[in-house]
Amino acid sequence: METTANTIITIEAIVNVPVEKAWEVYTNPNHVTQWNHASDDWHSPSAENDLRPGGTFSYRMEAKDGSFGFDFGGIYDEVKPHELIVYTIGDGRKVENTFKKEGNATKVSVTFEAESINPVEMQRGGWQAILDNFKKYAESI
DSSP: OOOOTOOOEEEEEEEESHHHHHHHHHHHHHHHHHOOOOOOOEEEEEEEESTTOEEEEEEEEEEEEEOEEEEEEEEEEEEEEEEEEEEEEEOOOOOEEEEETTTEEEEEEEEEEEOOSSOOHHHHHHHHHHHHHHHHHHOOO
């Protein structure tokens, strides 16, 4: 099943840390390299982040066995500290990340435009797995 460029996917996680900590772990390259992978046989060996409108980011993602890797990056369109990050990834798709305080926890939502190569459920599952790794890492430090 192919997707259309207009398919919008939203994933969410409730992270049991204050919003300030969630933001720091989500945006600091030293933390990003610890959680930015969908499965244990992948990793993110490097990350660069210039978190400001017009700034860029680039996260390297690789299979641990060296069989495959790619750079995931883009340009920030809007940044509201502890609330919102909007960016355009290299292929022109938009992504919106929101951070909402819920008591002592943070609800993180990621909404993105699906690409047209992989099935929507595969994309949703991959992005959700990365967000789940973020949650697990943020709650463990």
